[in-house]
Amino acid sequence: MNKNLAALKKEFPTLNERFGGRRLVYLDSACTVLKLRCAADAQRRHLLLLGGCGGKRSMHSLASAMEEDFFAARSAVAGFMGAGSPEEVIFTAGVTDAANLLANSFPFTPRRNEVVLSPLEHNAVFLPFERLASAGRIKLRVAPLKDFRTNLGGLARLVGPKTALVCVTHAPNVFGGTEDVRSAAAIAHAAGAYLFCDDAQYAPSHGGCGAPEGADACAFSGHKLGAPYFTGALCVKRPLLERLRPWRVGGGTVAEVTRAAGRYRAGYLGGYQGFEAGVQNYSGAAGLAAALARLNRAGFPAIRAHVSSLVTAALKELEGVKGVRVLGRRADIPGGSLISLAPAAKGFSVPDFGLFLNDGVKGSLIAVRTGRHCADLACLNSGYGETIRISFYAYNTLEDVKRFAEALGNYVSLACRGPR
């Protein structure tokens, strides 16, 4: 860990807490990253010292200061996401919110009403489109899986003249590594379709999103990089943004409401303003901007290199441990931030192991994720069910890797009785 990251690590106060007297070994950053002090401070300052709401609703200075601050956060997010301009950024509560917005605003037509998903889509992206498909509004296709990655040849065969949108997860949340967004975008564009990229697991340590790689829309969640919960953004490039139809409407989205012949009609604002209905999470956006500034100062290349080195070290440690199997292609995994393990010995229980890590390790509380990781498509397509996922961020150390490997070895010798 370099000097800058060592300084950054001190700014995640949860790491200094003791849990029943035990030290925290936090290996669940793919679920949510611990929060940065500067993000909490920025949010608190906003809540306690500023007032008014943005969106140019009121004329007074508090409201204009709030709007200015909100736009500054939008500019910071635009820079981070690789957006063409701040006007291409819609603030959301995270990727789930962004995917619901996109699915329900998308300009499907009877001639272009098919969506092709990668087999690694999180439920946050899969379910909004599955709902539209169940309601008969679109046709959903899921590309095949090959060696724990999207089979791009298979995806290309599903994309055709009726395809409106292709969705690819930039860094899958179960099998790790990264996906080839550039090639997926080329496949979508060759058929006249758009590409959406889920950057929830990519943005935090790669320090960017899929827009520069050709995605027409991409989204990330603030809480996965140390910013407040319920923050994030959807970036939509202008040609697609101009075609989206506002889904959630309300105050702040309307250009004018008219009445003629006893009928009311609403005309909506163009660009991001048509999508940010009602009072927004201004303090959350300030916290998000503060987190991005702090991470930029530490340096995303250093964060990426550090996380990747921890994944590599963990793969090496795990080589010697019997009782589990690492999922994914060995060479791909360090490109991401996580490793998933499937049980491979009789007596290994994924939920019991999770509890063991929580309660049964002397001196440490080891936090990992167990289960299906909200990735039902990946589970159904790979045939794996519950797995154990360890995930890393800027604050983790080799000591954390060793603690986990040691605990795993102890659990296996206590609970397992030979191969499955």
Ligand SMILES: Cc1ncc(COP(=O)(O)O)c(C=O)c1O
């Ligand atoms: C790949 C991926 N996409 C989407 C999400 C949903 O993110 P959020 O709950 O912040 O909306 C997650 C959350 O774990 C994820 O891992």
